[in-house]
Amino acid sequence: MGRRNVRRRALVRGFAVGGLGMLTTSLAACTAQPRSMPTLTVPLTSILPSPTSTPSVVPTLAPHPTAKMSSAAPTPIPTQQVHLAAPSPTATAIPDHPQFSDVAQRTPADALLYLRGRLPGYPEGSPQTAINFSPSDILETMDTIVLDQVKQREGSAALQKVYDTIAQAILVTLRDQYRTHWVVLALDAGHGGNKAFYWDPGSEGTEAWHTRGVAASVLKQAHESDFSRIIVRPIFNDAIPDDFGPTVPINRPSLNTILVRQVRASMLALEVAAWNKAHPDPANQVMLHEISVHFNVGAGGALVLHQGDTVRPEFVARSIEFAKRYLQQVTTDLNATGLLPSPLKLWGSNGLHDDVMMYRPMNLSGVTTSITAFRYGMLQGNGYSSRYIAQLLGKGR
Numbered sequence: 077m078g079r080r081n082v083r084r085r086a087l088v089r090g091f092a093v094g095g096l097g098m099l100t101t102s103l104a105a106c107t108a109q110p111r112s113m114p115t116l117t118v119p120l121t122s123i124l125p126s127p128t129s130t131p132s133v134v135p136t137l138a139p140h141p142t143a144k145m146s147s148a149a150p151t152p153i154p155t156q157q158v159h160l161a162a163p164s165p166t167a168t169a170i171p172d173h174p175q176f177s178d179v180a181q182r183t184p185a186d187a188l189l190y191l192r193g194r195l196p197g198y199p200e201g202s203p204q205t206a207i208n209f210s211p212s213d214i215l216e217t218m219d220t221i222v223l224d225q226v227k228q229r230e231g232s233a234a235l236q237k238v239y240d241t242i243a244q245a246i247l248v249t250l251r252d253q254y255r256t257h258w259v260v261l262a263l264d265a266g267h268g269g270n271k272a273f274y275w276d277p278g279s280e281g282t283e284a285w286h287t288r289g290v291a292a293s294v295l296k297q298a299h300e301s302d303f304s305r306i307i308v309r310p311i312f313n314d315a316i317p318d319d320f321g322p323t324v325p326i327n328r329p330s331l332n333t334i335l336v337r338q339v340r341a342s343m344l345a346l347e348v349a350a351w352n353k354a355h356p357d358p359a360n361q362v363m364l365h366e367i368s369v370h371f372n373v374g375a376g377g378a379l380v381l382h383q384g385d386t387v388r389p390e391f392v393a394r395s396i397e398f399a400k401r402y403l404q405q406v407t408t409d410l411n412a413t414g415l416l417p418s419p420l421k422l423w424g425s426n427g428l429h430d431d432v433m434m435y436r437p438m439n440l441s442g443v444t445t446s447i448t449a450f451r452y453g454m455l456q457g458n459g460y461s462s463r464y465i466a467q468l469l470g471k472g473r
């Protein structure tokens with residue numbers, strides 16, 4: 077980590093060109109690994125906003141109004157049902173609401189089985205299916221400190237209004253982008269984790285709480301009729317430690333956190349593919365989109381990290397389309413609230429960045445193609461993430 081930081085700082089200086097230098101700095105601040113392993117002694121209460129603004133997001137989902145999922149049991153729906161269920165004989169016209177499992181309940185042990193192709197219901201699971209499986213965007217809607225200021229100056233209700241506005245913009249954007257299609261939103265609240273094992277507070281010590289506030293609001297608002305074709309499935313779960321245990325050759329909590337979430341999202345991708353195969357009518361096709369909610373430091377504007385040339389071109393196109401639509405929606409809506417200390421503008425010229433890595437981890441110095449760093453693994457690029465998976469499975473280089 078130290079080496080990487082030194083290397084990053086060196087390259088940050090090398091990128092002292094207009095906004096790029098600032099971007100590098102700000103992104104590092106948002107997504108950087110904690111300096112040291114957090115412990116239970118971290119005074120979380122001192123950074124906790126009031127109860128009304130610190131929802132404890134336990135992504136044990138309430139079922140979608142028309143999606144009768146595992147309402148009785150906290151365990152996931154057996155995914156074989158999802159994969160293998162034949163269309164109902166009576167469903168000759170429009171099938172039932174698509175159903176997808178509550179992947180947030182999947183554990184690191186499940187993730188390992190998945191990566192080895194041994195998880196029941198997911199025989200296709202592999203290191204390859206855990207990357208490059210859907211469009212994905214990382215939302216850096218504003219600097220974390222702005223949210224802290226809203227809380228301090230305007231109070232908890234105002235902060236909740238900001239959360240709700242961001243969440244609504246996410247859902248409106250997905251609805252407008254995918255129009256008549258069903259959409260599965262694989263939703264990540266950036267940072268956080270299981271406090272007894274590993275907690276990453278994110279920027280300003282409060283980012284993780286804010287991302288959870290937004291995610292909770294997305295889950296709540298997704299049940300409204302305006303979003304009846306959006307199915308939200310969290311991929312984070314602070315109740316489950318991101319711990320692969322002592323039997324694997326490498327076990328880095330900061331990387332596990334991202335990998336487990338990505339594996340969960342890729343499970344959804346397989347489920348969506350199975351659904352679409354069984355329901356070929358265009359009106360019944362389901363689209364998967366992954367969103368990771370973050371906030372930033374020092375960007376001074378709204379920013380979305382979209383996918384670049386490390387994933388399939390069709391994913392890149394949908395990622396960029398979401399980014400453009402979201403930035404327009406969220407800046408308009410947030411400024412209309414009148415709650416921000418100053419109007420929210422777009423970062424740089426258009427608020428977009430393709431997240432091409434601005435530094436190169438030392439252990440990948442021999443790789444010549446563009447790489448997405450594992451820190452930005454939510455964008456599904458090949459590189460550090462696939463390398464970590466290989467190490468985890470005992471096939472590391």
Ligand SMILES: [Zn+2]
Pocket residue numbers: 106107266267278279283370371372
């Ligand atoms: Zn972040």
